[in-house]
Amino acid sequence: MKTTIYYFTGTGNSLKVAKELAAQIPESELVRIHKASIKQLKEAPSGRIGFIFPVYYYGMPKLMAEFVKQLSMKENSYVFAAITCGGSVGPAMWQLKHRIEEKGLKLSASYSIIMPDNYIVFYNPPTPEVTEKLFKAQEEITREIAITVVADREQKFEEKTGMIAKIFGPVAARTFQPRNRDRHFWLEDTCNGCGICAKICPAENISYKDSRPIWLHQCEQCFACIHSCPKKSIQYKKGTLTKRRYHNPGIKLPELYMTKD
Ligand SMILES: Cc1cc2nc3c(=O)[nH]c(=O)nc-3n(C[C@H](O)[C@H](O)[C@H](O)COP(=O)(O)O)c2cc1C
Known part of the structure; x- marks a missing residue:
């Protein structure tokens, strides 16, 4: 079956x-x-x-x-x-x-x-x-x-x-309505515009303006963007500044990308 x-x-x-x-x-x-x-x-x-x-x-x-x-x-x-x-x-x-x-x-x-x-x-x-x-x-x-x-x-x-x-x-x-809670995301200067955060977002909530991500207020709060950023440039309020990033070690990061190019 x-x-x-x-x-x-x-x-x-x-x-x-x-x-x-x-x-x-x-x-x-x-x-x-x-x-x-x-x-x-x-x-x-x-x-x-x-x-x-x-x-x-x-x-x-x-x-x-x-x-x-x-x-x-x-x-x-x-x-x-x-x-x-x-x-x-x-x-x-x-x-x-x-x-x-x-x-x-x-x-x-x-x-x-x-x-x-x-x-x-x-x-x-x-x-x-x-x-x-x-x-x-x-x-x-x-x-x-x-x-x-x-x-x-x-x-x-x-x-x-x-x-x-x-x-x-x-x-x-x-x-709890997560959608516009993305107003609390902010970027460090270290962001190099690699695009991984936009690729990984299951809510299609990240676009790019002047090579920098912007959040479109339809967030699910999965935090894949923060956890996947190779430069740790994405922060959420202040709580994330000192925290380690995570993704399940049994899953390769590209397996989580929504677009494969
Ligand atoms: C926004 C948010 C809210 C969460 N709320 C809870 C919760 O209420 N209770 C709990 O036990 N874990 C909570 N978690 C932890 C996740 O459910 C848990 O880490 C989950 O395994 C993540 O799954 P994923 O890796 O497939 O995204 C929360 C995580 C996030 C990002």
Whole structure:
């Protein structure tokens, strides 16, 4: 049976999971979700359907939420999901479940996977020792997901959500609108106009003026632009000045580019 795995990613954690699942689930196809795919992909093929994406502010990335909302799926589809996070997915899985149930379908199996946190405004990525442990656990969960999916089994979502996520999660997930938050990006003089930030942006939110990037106020807050800048020239407020940059080491940076030239 065909399995279509739709994924959204900023820094590659969710792509790593999606790629491993695709390698372990026979006849599977990986489909990236980005700004243009919302218009292009309206109907899922028959078979199994998977959604893999990061949590943002305890909710679904807005592009992914929009995509799931407008996607039509056959009534007997087996639907599964894995959300990557730095600690807690909060209500993001409920949001997805609700969107799927609105279509008269069921979210049959769902998982959260803790990965290095890429929210660079607050956090440095974890140390190599911690990262290695996270990846080992991630690979184990991914194998478990693949076995569940191939058997078309049910897996109820289990997450121990902390107090902060319980209290602030529903409000943050409902109200947070990332789009014009890109007004907080700024550039150091070291920017050489290489164009990687524009290439990597899944929201087509970066254009160039006088060889310098400008943000177009349809940001998803994935922070791929900051993390991928080879000169560390992109900053967001002041919090990013001293932070290390990150992308999943199992993914080559060009794999994250939207345009391949
Ligand atoms: C804007 C933003 C908000 C985030 N919010 C949360 C959150 O609410 N809870 C959490 O555990 N991790 C949060 N994270 C961490 C990411 O979900 C996590 O690092 C994820 O694996 C990144 O996936 P990607 O590499 O596929 O983009 C956030 C990251 C960003 C950039």
